[in-house]
Every structure is written in structure tokens, then in C-alpha cells.
Amino acid sequence: MRLSRYFLPVLKETPSEAQIVSHRLMLRAGMIKQQAAGIYSWLPLGYKVLRRIEQIVHEEQQRAGHIPLLMPTLQPADLWRESGRYDDYGEEMLRITDRHKRDLLYGPTNEEMITDIFRSNVNSYKDLPLTLYQIQWKFRDEIRPRFGVMRGREFLMKDGYNFDLTKEDALHAYNRHLVSYLRTYERMGLQAIPMRADSGPIGGENTHEFLVLAETGESEVFYDSQITDLTFGGREIDYDDPTACAAVLEEFTSRYARTDETHDEALFNDIPEDRRKSARGIEVGQIFYFGTKYSEPMGATVVGPDGQRTPVHMGSHGIGVSRLLGAIIEASHDDKGIIWPEGVTPFHVGLVNLKQGDASTDSACAAIERELTANGLEVLYDDRDERAGAKFATMDLIGLPWRITVGPRGLANNKVELTSRRSGQSEELSPQDAVARAVEIYAPVLARSFKG
Numbered sequence: 001m002r003l004s005r006y007f008l009p010v011l012k013e014t015p016s017e018a019q020i021v022s023h024r025l026m027l028r029a030g031m032i033k034q035q036a037a038g039i040y041s042w043l044p045l046g047y048k049v050l051r052r053i054e055q056i057v058h059e060e061q062q063r064a065g066h067i068p069l070l071m072p073t074l075q076p077a078d079l080w081r082e083s084g085r086y087d088d089y090g091e092e093m094l095r096i097t098d099r100h101k102r103d104l105l106y107g108p109t110n111e112e113m114i115t116d117i118f119r120s121n122v123n124s125y126k127d128l129p130l131t132l133y134q135i136q137w138k139f140r141d142e143i144r145p146r147f148g149v150m151r152g153r154e155f156l157m158k159d160g161y162n163f164d165l166t167k168e169d170a171l172h173a174y175n176r177h178l179v180s181y182l183r184t185y186e187r188m189g190l191q192a193i194p195m196r197a198d199s200g201p202i203g204g205e206n207t208h209e210f211l212v213l214a215e216t217g218e219s220e221v222f223y224d225s226q227i228t229d230l231t232f233g234g235r236e237i238d239y240d241d242p243t244a245c246a247a248v249l250e251e252f253t254s255r256y257a258r259t260d261e262t263h264d265e266a267l268f269n270d271i272p273e274d275r276r277k278s279a280r281g282i283e284v285g286q287i288f289y290f291g292t293k294y295s296e297p298m299g300a301t302v303v304g305p306d307g308q309r310t311p312v313h314m315g316s317h318g319i320g321v322s323r324l325l326g327a328i329i330e331a332s333h334d335d336k337g338i339i340w341p342e343g344v345t346p347f348h349v350g351l352v353n354l355k356q357g358d359a360s361t362d363s364a365c366a367a368i369e370r371e372l373t374a375n376g377l378e379v380l381y382d383d384r385d386e387r388a389g390a391k392f393a394t395m396d397l398i399g400l401p402w403r404i405t406v407g408p409r410g411l412a413n414n415k416v417e418l419t420s421r422r423s424g425q426s427e428e429l430s431p432q433d434a435v436a437r438a439v440e441i442y443a444p445v446l447a448r449s450f451k452g
């Protein structure tokens with residue numbers, strides 16, 4: 001992509017309405033524009049990262065055997081009357097009446113609708129286990145939308161729902177989600193710690209939230225510092241193996257880690273004092289097992305092996321897809337701007353032409369752009385007629401992890417510069433070697449993708 005033809009409305013001034021760094025940087029980098037409280041347009045750069053995050057979520061869901069579908073954002077109120085949540089949900093639910101005076105709502109979550117799809121189409125235990133998921137916009141009329149996409153009113157969520165014959169099978173689905181979430185967040189360069197939480201309006205007893213530690217997080221958390229030493233490390237787990245999934249759950253949840261809603265001072269005080277930590281965290285996902293809370297009142301049953309009808313055991317599992325942009329930036333930035341992890345960067349390489357209009361510099365840049373693209377990397381090529389300083393400032397602000405800088409002086413010695421956004425360090429390389437190095441850097445990132 002040539003920057004001269006792109007739409008990247010970066011701001012010079014720091015927007016005064018933004019209280020936290022991720023919100024400030026998303027506005028300054030021209031990623032989002034607020035349209036109403038907690039409602040945003042996704043400008044091209046923001047949209048690109050959003051889609052990268054969605055792509056990782058899709059791949060990891062499908063790797064775990066979950067099946068994508070898409071439900072509408074608007075839902076009939078009657079479904080929610082069946083589960084009893086229409087009255088319970090309160091003011092966070094945006095209620096809408098159509099021209100025929102029928103009650104609708106903008107879905108804050110989809111347990112009822114998926115249960116309706118299930119009961120209309122599945123009859124036998126032989127069709128289980130089944131996990132369906134979508135990535136779809138939600139609306140919650142939050143009393144205090146704030147921090148940009150972090151607490152929006154309209155926000156993008158991956159929501160998945162498992163249907164199983166027995167509690168034991170449904171708990172395996174719970175564990176499988178925990179494993180796949182660890183893998184998902186890790187691909188985004190995040191450490192998200194599963195913590196025991198409260199189930200709120202979704203219901204059920206088993207629930208874990210996934211938290212990214214950050215000073216600006218809205219949740220107060222308490223944990224044993226040993227938990228931060230755990231890494232998933234890209235291991236391959238057989239998702240159909242209940243013992244293997246349960247072992248990961250055990251490993252990642254056996255140390256004390258809770259949100260303030262479930263915090264237990266006495267248990268916490270059993271941890272050696274130097275390992276006792278309290279901090280703030282950003283909730284980037286939550287998994288639930290709630291048994292028959294929806295299947296029973298809504299009549300979602302299957303004929304079991306004994307010929308009897310029985311309500312299915314369910315759980316639901318959410319990832320805050322749009323919130324993740326904020327969380328990643330909170331975890332990865334410096335005073336010049338964003339530093340995208342390689343797994344989610346909107347463009348893999350930023351290419352800076354130091355002397356636009358100079359024939360040899362222009363043609364060297366065009367060749368580098370072509371080569372990188374031919375190797376599956378996306379390039380943002382700053383071909384504008386601007387000062388070098390302004391070009392570097394833009395690249396630093398938007399946070400592409402690798403930059404290749406090309407100027408006539410270097411080219412005279414067949415050299416360009418490859419710079420890491422994170423370390424700030426540069427290497428002088430021939431154009432061919434710079435391309436080869438970038439391709440090598442991204443090889444493991446591209447190799448992690450999953451084609452179902």
C-alpha cells in the first residue's frame with residue numbers, strides 16, 4: 001500500500017478527551033473515530049488490525065473444532081422472555097420497537113438465540129458434542145462508556161456456545177476453550193491470565209476471566225506472582241483429549257488468581273508474602289459453564305442413548321475482539337507511539353523512501369515493495385514527498401514492528417536500513433538481505449496460521 005493513496009488521518013495534537021494511552025494512540029494514529037458515546041467508526045488502519053485479530057480468533061476456534069456461523073444483531077424480545085432474562089437484564093439492554101410494535105433488542109449476547117437454533121435443528125445425542133461460534137457486534141448500554149474501544153457500547157465479540165450431553169462433556173468443552181484462549185492471546189503477543197471470576201448475568205458456577213495486567217485496567221485482581229511465569233509456548237494439545245485439556249487447566253488455574261468479585265482474603269494470605277500481588281487488569285475474555293440454565297426453560301433437549309429426552313449441558317465463551325486492540329496497545333507502546341506485536345500488526349513492514357523523486361531510490365523502494373509482497377508480507381510504503389523526520393514520526397506512531405529505510409547515500413553502497421520499532425536498533429543490509437531478513441522474521445508468525 002502506498003501511503004500517498006491510503007487514508008491515514010493521523011492527528012498531531014493529543015486529543016484531550018482520551019484518558020488512557022491506548023485511546024489517545026488509537027485516535028492519533030487515525031484508527032478510530034467516535035460517532036457517539038461508546039460508538040466508533042473503524043478507519044482503515046484500525047479496521048485492518050481488527051480484522052487481523054478476528055482472523056487469529058477464527059483460526060484458533062476452528063483449530064479447536066468449533067464451527068462458525070452468524071446471527072443477527074437484532075433479536076426478538078420473545079426469546080429473552082422464554083429464558084426470563086428480558087426483565088432481568090436491565091438498562092444495559094437496548095430495547096427497540098419496530099413499525100408493527102414488536103419488541104426487539106440489540107443483542108448484548110446470544111445464549112437465547114443459539115439455544116433456539118439448537119432446539120430447532122438438533123434432536124439426538126449423536127449430533128453432540130457441538131460448539132458454534134460467531135464474531136458479531138454487540139450492544140450494551142454501558143452507564144459509563146469510556147477508554148475508547150475498551151469499554152464501548154457497540155463492540156465486537158467472539159461468542160461461542162457448546163452443547164453437550166453430560167456435565168462431564170461440557171466441562172471438557174470448558175477446558176478446551178481455556179486451552180484455545182491461551183493460544184489465541186499468545187498469538188497476539190499478550191499474556192492473558194485466567195482468573196476465577198463472577199458469572200454475572202450470564203449465570204453458572206464455573207467461570208474464568210482472562211486478564212491482561214495493566215495499570216489502566218478496570219478490574220482489580222489478586223494473584224500469586226508465580227502465575228506470571230507460566231507460558232503456553234505454542235504447544236500442540238489434542239483438543240479431543242479431555243485429560244490433556246484438563247491438565248492445561250490445572251496448570252494454569254491451580255495458583256491463586258482471582259478478580260475482586262471472588263477474592264478470598266484468607267486464601268490469599270496463605271501465599272508467601274513476597275508472591276502476593278494485587279494489580280489491575282483488562283478483561284479480554286471470559287468462559288462459562290452454566291449447565292441447563294437456558295436449555296431447560298427453552299426446551300433444548302436431545303434424545304439420549306437410553307431413548308429419554310434430556311436438556312443439553314451448555315456453556316458460553318467470549319473474547320472481546322474490539323477491546324483487544326486497546327489491551328494490546330496498553331501492553332505494548334512507548335512515548336513515540338504504538339508497538340504492534342508481529343502477530344497483529346496492520347502492515348508487516350513500513351518502507352520509508354528518504355528521497356522521493358530520485359530515480360534510483362524510487363526504483364529500489366519499488367523493488368523492495370514487490371519482493372516483500374511476493375513473499376506474502378504487507379508493506380506500507382511512505383512514498384510521500386515529506387521530510388524524513390515526519391515520515392519516521394508517522395511510522396513510530398502507527399507502530400509497524402519493522403521499518404526499511406532507503407536513501408541515495410546508503411544505496412551508493414548497496415545498503416538500506418532495517419530497524420526494529422521495539423528496540424530502535426538498525427542493521428545496514430543490502431536490499432536483498434533486508435527483504436530476506438524480514439521474510440525470516442515473519443516466517444514463524446505466518447506458519448502459525450491455521451487453514452481449516
Ligand code: P5A
Nearest residue numbers: 109151152155159283284285286316317318320323
Ligand atoms: C460469553 C459469550 C458473555 O457475554 N456470552 C457470550 C458470554 N461474556 S462477557 O464476559 O460478558 O463478554 C465477553 C467479553 O466481551 C468483552 N466486553 C466488552 N468489550 C468492549 N466493550 C464492552 N462494553 C464490553 N463488555 C464486554 C470483554 O472482553 C468480555 O470478556
